[in-house]
Amino acid sequence: MSAAADKARRRVRRAPHVFCTWQGEGRLVQSPRRASGVPASPLVMDVLDQLGAWTDVDRLARTVDLPPPVLDIVLEGLSAHGLIETEGDRVTVDDGRPEATPWHGWSPAAYLFHLATRDVTFARRDSAEPDSRTPRPPAELPPLGTFDIALPPPGLADASLRATLRDRRTHRRFAPGPIPIEALGTLLGITFGVQAWAHAGEGPLALKTSPSGGARHSLEAYVWVRRVDQVAPGLYHYRPGPHALTRLDDRTEPGSVTSWLPAQPGYEDAAVVVVLSSELARVAWRYRSARAYRVVLIECGHLAQTFCLVATALGLAPFCTAALADTVIEGDLGLDGRMQPAMYVVGAGRVVPGAWQPHAGQPAPPLEITELGRALADRVTRRSNGPRPRRRRASGR
Ligand SMILES: Cc1cc2nc3c(=O)[nH]c(=O)nc-3n(C[C@H](O)[C@H](O)[C@H](O)COP(=O)(O)O)c2cc1C
Incomplete structure (x- = not known):
C-alpha cells in the first residue's frame, strides 16, 4: 500500500480535554499538556468539531471539504500541538471523562491543571534548563520598607x-x-x-x-x-x-x-x-x-x-x-x-559515610552557613533578651 493511501486510511480524533481561551483579539485552542496553542480559526474549529470519535482521514477530508494535501498540513499542525491523536500512537492524556469522579464538583480548571502536570518528561533537557533569555530572579526580596527590627537568634531548647x-x-x-x-x-x-x-x-x-x-x-x-x-x-x-x-x-x-x-x-x-x-x-x-x-x-x-x-x-x-x-x-x-x-x-x-554529597560523581556545592544556620548548630540555646532596637537603614529601598 502506498504512503498516501496509508495517510488517508489512518484514523484521528480530538485529544481529550482540549480547551479554548480568548486572548487579546482572538481565540486560542490548546491542549492542557502544552504551553502554547493555535488560533481557533473557523477551519481549525470545524476540523476539531468533527473529531469527537476516531475518524478516517479521507472521510474527514470530504466532510470539511478540503483537498487531502491541505488537510494533511492542518492535521500535522494540530498533532504538533497535541490537539489530535492518531490511532495506534501512544495516548499521552488520560481520556477518561471527569464526570462521576471527584473532579466533577470542582472547576474544570483544576482537572486541566492536574492533567497539565502529569507524566512530565523530566528526561527532556529543556524542561529543567534555566531560562537563558532572562536574568535569574533574586533569591531574596529587597527590603520592602525603611526599618528592620533585628530579631533574637532562634533559641530552640530541644537539641x-x-x-x-x-x-x-x-x-x-x-x-x-x-x-x-x-x-x-x-x-x-x-x-x-x-x-x-x-x-x-x-x-x-x-x-x-x-x-x-x-x-x-x-x-x-x-x-x-x-x-x-x-x-x-x-x-x-x-x-x-x-x-x-x-x-x-x-x-x-x-x-x-x-x-x-x-x-x-x-x-x-x-x-x-x-x-x-x-x-x-x-x-x-x-x-x-x-x-x-x-x-x-x-x-x-x-x-x-x-x-x-x-x-x-x-x-x-x-x-x-x-x-x-x-x-x-x-x-x-x-x-x-x-x-x-x-x-x-x-x-x-x-547514609553514605562522609560528607553529604547530593549527586553521585559531583562534589557538593560549597556551603556558607548563615547566622541562622549557626544558631541551629549551637550547643547552648541562646537566651532571648527581647527584640533589638529598630535600626534605620542608611538608604531606603
Ligand atoms: C516539591 C519538591 C519537589 C522536588 N523534586 C525533586 C526532583 O524532582 N528531583 C530531585 O532530585 N529533587 C527534588 N526535590 C528536592 C530538591 O531538589 C531539594 O530540596 C533542594 O535541592 C534543596 O536541597 P535540600 O533538600 O537538601 O535542602 C524536590 C523538593 C521538593 C520540595
Whole structure:
C-alpha cells in the first residue's frame, strides 16, 4: 500500500480535554499538556468539531471539504500541538471523562491543571534548563520598607530537634544494605499513622502528626519495600489505623526505580520508596471547590517534610521528588489515576559515610552557613533578651 493511501486510511480524533481561551483579539485552542496553542480559526474549529470519535482521514477530508494535501498540513499542525491523536500512537492524556469522579464538583480548571502536570518528561533537557533569555530572579526580596527590627537568634531548647532540622538534606545516593524494620515502622507510623480518632458528628476523623484540611487526610502511603530487614521486597499499602503493611496481591515490583522516577538513577539504592496517592473522593465529599485540590497539594508537603525529618532523626538519608511517571506508578500499584492519583514520592536509604554529597560523581556545592544556620548548630540555646532596637537603614529601598 502506498504512503498516501496509508495517510488517508489512518484514523484521528480530538485529544481529550482540549480547551479554548480568548486572548487579546482572538481565540486560542490548546491542549492542557502544552504551553502554547493555535488560533481557533473557523477551519481549525470545524476540523476539531468533527473529531469527537476516531475518524478516517479521507472521510474527514470530504466532510470539511478540503483537498487531502491541505488537510494533511492542518492535521500535522494540530498533532504538533497535541490537539489530535492518531490511532495506534501512544495516548499521552488520560481520556477518561471527569464526570462521576471527584473532579466533577470542582472547576474544570483544576482537572486541566492536574492533567497539565502529569507524566512530565523530566528526561527532556529543556524542561529543567534555566531560562537563558532572562536574568535569574533574586533569591531574596529587597527590603520592602525603611526599618528592620533585628530579631533574637532562634533559641530552640530541644537539641535533638535542632539537630534534626539542621541535618535534613535531600540525598540522591545511598549506602548498600537494608534498613531495620523498626526504622520503617517509625517512618510510616509517625508520618502517616493515626495518632488519635476524633469522634465528630460525621464519623471518626483521623488525627495525625501533620495537619489536614477538614481532617480529610486523603493521602495514602503505598510502600515499595526494597531493602528492609524482615520484610520481603515488594509493593505494599500502609494501613494508618492498625499501623500495618498490606502486601498488594498480584502486583509486581517494577524492574527499576527509574521506571517510576525517570532520569533519577540515584534513587536505585534507596531502601524504601513511598508514593503519596490522594483518595480524592474523601476531599470532594466535603469540599466542592477547586481549592480543595490545592489543599491536597499542600498536604503532600506537610507529610513529606515529616517523613524527611523522621528519617533524618533515625540517621537515614531521605529524599522527596516530584519527577514522577504518574501513569506508570498508578498502573503498577493498581490505582485509578482519576480517583487516586499519585501525587508525590518520598523515600529513604542508608547514609553514605562522609560528607553529604547530593549527586553521585559531583562534589557538593560549597556551603556558607548563615547566622541562622549557626544558631541551629549551637550547643547552648541562646537566651532571648527581647527584640533589638529598630535600626534605620542608611538608604531606603
Ligand atoms: C516539591 C519538591 C519537589 C522536588 N523534586 C525533586 C526532583 O524532582 N528531583 C530531585 O532530585 N529533587 C527534588 N526535590 C528536592 C530538591 O531538589 C531539594 O530540596 C533542594 O535541592 C534543596 O536541597 P535540600 O533538600 O537538601 O535542602 C524536590 C523538593 C521538593 C520540595
